[in-house]
Amino acid sequence: MKSLVIFILAIVFIGCTKEHQFDARELHLISPEKIAGLDPIHASDRYSGLEVGKVYEGLFEFHPLKRPYELMPNLAEALPQVAKDGLTYTFKIKEGVLFHDSPAFPEGKGRELEARDFIYSFKRLADPKLSAKGWWLFDGKVKGLNEWREKSSKEETTDYSAEIEGFKVTGKYTFQIKLVKPYPQFLYALAMPYSYVVAQEAVTHFGPEFLNHPVGTGPFILPKYEQSNKIVYTKNPNFRVKFYPSEGEEGDEKLGLLSDAGKKIPLVDRITVYVIVESQPKWLGFQKAKFDVIELDETQADQALTEERVIKPEFRNLGMRLVSSPQIDISFFAFNNEDKIFKDVRVRQAMSLAYDRKEANKLFQKGTGVIAQSIIPPGLAGYESEFKNPYVAFDVEQAKKLLSEAGYPEGKGFPEVTVQTRNETIARHQIEFFAKCMEKIGIKVQVGMNTWPELINKVSKKQHQMYTMAWGADYPDAENFLGLVYCPNKAPGSNGSNYCNPEVDKMFEEAVILQDGEERTAKYKALNEKIALEVPWIFGFHRTKFSLTQAWVKNYKFMEFNHNQAQYLNVDFEVKKELRKKF
Amino acid sequence: MTNYIIRRLLYLIPVLLGVSFLIFLLFNVVAGDPTAVLLGKNATARQMEELREQLGLNKPLFMQYLDVVKSAFTFDFGRSWATKQEITYMLKQGAYPSLTLTIPAFVISTVLSLFISLFVAYYRGKGIDLFIRFLCIAGMSVSALAYILGFQWLFAYKLGWFEISGFEYGFPEFLPYIALPAIIWIILSLGPDVRFFRTVILDEIYQDYVRTARAKGLGEMTILLKHVLRNAMIPIITYTVIQIPFLILGALLLENFFGIPGIGGMTLNALNNSDFPVIKAMAILSSVVYIIFSLVSDILYTIADPRVKLK
């Protein structure tokens, strides 16, 4: 009997935590989603983009500090000269940039980056054999590219040497791209992870395993990606010379975001990214200082913030800092506009009026969300802060009136509606709340839980009545949002609500071909107001992103589009040593 | 003996065919088309067609079934749709963390259950017997999810006795990570194990040879540990060996919540992302291992029980 007790004590004893050995320049970050491998052309969500952004680089990147976001050259020398017809772009890339060392290169030494590498990377994005998730970026945009893709899909292996009219290498460090029709957002496309540059030798050498052996030009190197829950990046010894920016948004100086101005980046030697999907281990781990930065989800925000949405004293005393910034996104309940029950706009307007956004904001986002009046989020040209959408107010009587006008007094005769969503607890709560609201006007709503793939499947095959989702901007241009109600983008395209309105389409086509400027912004505003009244979706919120950083983390600013953020972060060694004792 | 082993291995074939047909039915025929899933939200119909072609989903159903059967016998499961990695490679990767959790937990829980059931059998009918059995049953009456949430919050976070999540490779390093999930596994498996072992031991205690042993002047404890245990080991071995195949599957929930990059977490991830090749691979792997281990358990049975001759 005695031996039994000692036995159990032994387990408890060896189990307790070992002291964390820490060295100065190391960062511990969290990725809330599983990472499916590091291949630029497949980096379709923000978090795989962040990982790719540590190892690869693109022609351009968004300035880490300046808001509103503006492009700045990264591997490119400068912004490209654009020909008068807006179709031909000429690029010049920086010289002396080296790929990471890798067995793919002769004697394992990383060779110098050349213009032809970019052409190869873009072709790879278009290669039908790879069915890249980012193909929509170039689809129908570059002259001769679609024809090349068509031809290659018939052949056994894709022929990368074939000439494409749209891509012309004009020198070792210069190349030209010719578009089919003007596409002002094209430069943004060249800042997205999809179009980061890869080396042909690496792709051929590693073959199908390429996604686990990233070989880029980025600030950090990762020789082998293990499918495990921990990814360890080390500093790239022969990274090109790049400095921390010396100017930023007004107020950055005060926040200490410019203290490392002019220093050579990357500022840390090692970054360990922990892949943790469940909310509780993430949050508890952060409070034990296992991680340096955490993006708060709804429940964690509720725990960390006071009613006035300021950081709670118990966390402030540990030196933690709250970083909050509006996201350029929109959450919504989308109708399937091809479903006959939603054909009548009054039904859509009634349901939008019956949704109590203020209460939802309080319950689910602790009041931190900005109620979305229409489709364009704040921070983008075309957003008007004064515009008020009459159908976004909370007016149950008006809703009932509209519903009975549409032929369903008190909701009688209105079929039961199932709202599809991803099987996350918080999503289920949001729909249950939505159902409670709709019940007030007599419409019965059910929750439809799906795995993420099932949800995508149902949306792209129009097998749903409604679904709820949020859309984050791919690039800082309202076109990215307006395209969601543009008829040709109908499912399986990005217009999941299959909303078709010839007028809206005409206004959209006129606006998108214009370069950014007064005229285009005016067209965006008109289109935004038109869409507001049409209520293709029940607009939800533009959400605010809250993150907590440990005291010793420097230069952390929420960067919506910039996936190369890691190189700008730094660690204050003294503060870390002294504060460690507190945990 | 070899005749028996050959016959049992031949028996593997129809079962494998059965398993692959069941999997094929569940995944290929009924579960529908994954292309939209893989291409993300901006897919075009054209793209989906190309992918379907590439994944061989346009092949006639019978051909697809043959692929499943081929992978069942050759263990070549191809690549995962989500991570594009070789599945066999992923299994090898996941095996280490999974087994570092499941094997010690399994061994400790079996040994502990044996101790407890012997103790309980010795004091059968008395208060202590009822009390301990009650504790074991109570232990298994709480849902695994409740244990995980409660224990992680209390022991790992509040009291800080264990690591909250994550995993380190290497012997002493991984202990603080797997200790808490292992304890939860043990608590959950004590109930059924103790119940089964106690019944088996009690069956033996009332046999005639125990009366003979008493007549020979042996003490109650020696009878229990020598005569009864030796006989009780026969059903205990078969019961324990049959559970081994499920260790390989790992503990889905435990690994997911405690951040252990094992096969369990991988399977759960595959199930959540409809990553059919991985799910199929797991189903086939566990059924093959199940059959092999049932053969192992039969052979152990004959070694343990001299009365049984392998015909």
Added chain:
Amino acid sequence: MKENSLWKDAFIRLTKDKWALASLIIVVVYSLVAILSACGFIAADWAQEVGASNLAPNAEHIFGTDIFGRSVFQKVVRGTQVAMSVGLATSLIAIPIGVVLGAVGGYFGGWVDDFITWLYTTFSSIPNIMLLISITMILGKGLFAVYVALGATSWVTLCRLIRGEVMKHKEREYVQAASAIGGGHTRKLFKHILPNVTHIVIINTSLQFQVAIKSEVILSYLGLGVQGEPSWGTMIDDAKLELARGVWWQLAGATLAMFIIVLAFNILGDALRDSLDPKLKGK
């Protein structure tokens, strides 16, 4: 002396063990609660907002409220209906399949037995969780899919037990006596053997019941659970987010409710085996 059958004998022995009696009462109470809530007499207005969201347990609401201010106690009571219906439906699906296949396999032997053994070996070699999930994925979400999935995975153990028991009883003399008086296969199997193996069904069902209830929680965690109705599984799943927020009462309420009924079924299962299984008499 009033005649009492083996069933009455067993029942008397069962009720002598006060633990078994307590468990039996708990099971009856839970079933009553489930039936009452199914007919809407109690906890019909569980969706009613009764207070502020996430209220800690207080005098008025002994289990506090959830995120929408609904009484957790009402949800727990309503959840009983889901739990008991899951357990019952699973048994109603598993028992007929398990008993018929087991009996036919055990009684006739030969290639029939080989086929049935092959069938249940195939089913038992695939891990339960995968069968559960793929079946629910196919049948769509909701209670019906949960019933079928759990039913389809729990008939295997019963079939194996019944097959073994029928094989034993087939050799017994009262069965040979039945054939001696001209009884056919159906009479021997259904009139003679099956009544003598039903105790296996009862014992196994009470143990499978609690497995079904616990599986419902895992299914809810994977988003495959019941929709639109409160179930202990969804409540424990909610706790995933709430515990960090210090909201522990929904987890505690659902876990406590489930703990009592699962414990009751376990104790009842053991007691039934001791009183029904002739072999263990007088221990």
Added chain:
Amino acid sequence: MTAPLLSVRNLTVEFHTSEGVTRAVNNISFDIPHGKTIGIVGESGSGKSVTSLAVMGLLQKPAAKILSGEILFNGEDLLTYDENQMRKLRGNQISMIFQEPMTSLNPVFKVGEQISEALRIHKNMNPKEAWDKAVDLLTQVGIPNPAASAHKYPHEMSGGQKQRVMIAMAISCEPKLLIADEPTTALDVTIQKQVLELMHDLQQKYKMSMMFITHDLGVIADIADDVVVMYRSNVVEKNTAKHIFQTATHPYTKGLIACRPNLGNNPRRLLTVSDFMTEAGEEIKLDAGKVEVFDKESVPEKSSEILLEVRNLVTQFPIKGGLFGRTVDHHKAVNDVSFTLKKGQTLGLVGESGCGKTTLGRSILRLIEPAAGEIIYKGKDIIKAGSEEMRQLRKQMQIIFQDPYSSLNPRMTVTEILTEPLIIHGVGANRAERVERAKWLVEKVGLKVNQMNRYPHEFSGGQRQRICIARALMLNPEFVICDESVSALDVSVQAQVLNLLLDLQEEFGLTYIFISHDLGVVNFISDHVGVMNAGRIVEMDRASEIYKNPREEYTRTLLSAIPKGKAGLVL
């Protein structure tokens, strides 16, 4: 006379179980002198086994309570011993062997290990010494090539050999007292003889005293010096063997001796205990008329019509082997058997276990399909009969099994059991009629009508066998096979059932095949007897012929093995 080795003084033992309190042993006393064998005889439930367990201190503690009495062993009261003291005694000074050799040895330990175990505990020998002593003991008990046998496992030995191992184990520490609880009951009569002789020799050699417990008077007469007769937890009589067998005083003892069929005489009906003693225990004066002896030959054969003829019947069981378990060989349980059976006659089939007599009985009724040969019943070969035709034949041919506990469906009432045959064959217009016939037959077999709604587990062994008989007669068959139908019953109950069978035969003109291993019973009930060995009938003749001048060697060994008691005892 020196003090007795063991003396039991007014011992009383009670059992407290959930079903209530039962008094197993009621104030009994007896002595066991040194070197003597005391036979304790009594039927099941008489308390003889409980007494032996009390002496060994092996009574299940919580349930069993020793209310009073002393057990003096060498002058010391064992009841005052604590567990440790008793443990030193058990297996060392007092050792015990049990009835079921099949299950009394631990199946997973070698025989040699089990024997040496007691030696290593009590004589603290080292393993090597203990093993050698074990081999030596095996030679003493007559096990062939003992050195190799010591390495065998129990299942590799026959019942008789296992009992010898038990004896070797018991005498390993040269105990002063050996308690044997029904050691030879489960053995065949020939092996029983050898084991009894072995125990007798060992007793002389080690000058042990022995407490021999059995229900078989023959065995007692063979081995016991003094006899203690127990009836319903009391000692009704104790005296020397000679006195008990010749001038028994207590009616129960007289009844016990009388009701045992033996080869000497051929009573028309067996006397039963109830002829000597009423339920309450007073003596009844025996009226001479009951003891009616008649010579079977003189009774004219009822009819010359041949009811059943069996011609070269063969029944075999496949022996599996090879890679795919193909049948490699056949074991011929019934090997070319032929005989005829006249209507109203009783053919006895006798033989040791494994000689194929049960298989023969079952093959005749096609409960087991024979491989070859013919069974002509009333002129028609039933092997070729179709299933429907066979079903009709089942009405006329019935069987009564051996184990009363497993031949009745525990979950059916007596009424249901009895009316089932009528339902199957559609006899009787409605339920009431069928129940009426059942009632009539229940009375016929001596049971009370008000017990008909009870379940089998509420009846004694004898009552259950009567239910089986009633069931067999529901379809008023012409031909009934009794397969060891009385072997599982106590001697007194056995006599009643045998008398019942004879009465029913006379009343309904039944034809019997009576299968048993007990020669006395077979001789009493059968007109003709067939002696079987290894699937063949080695000898078949009129019952008296078989016993007076057996022609076959095998029959002679069988007859000589029947325990008749020491010289001079008339049995």
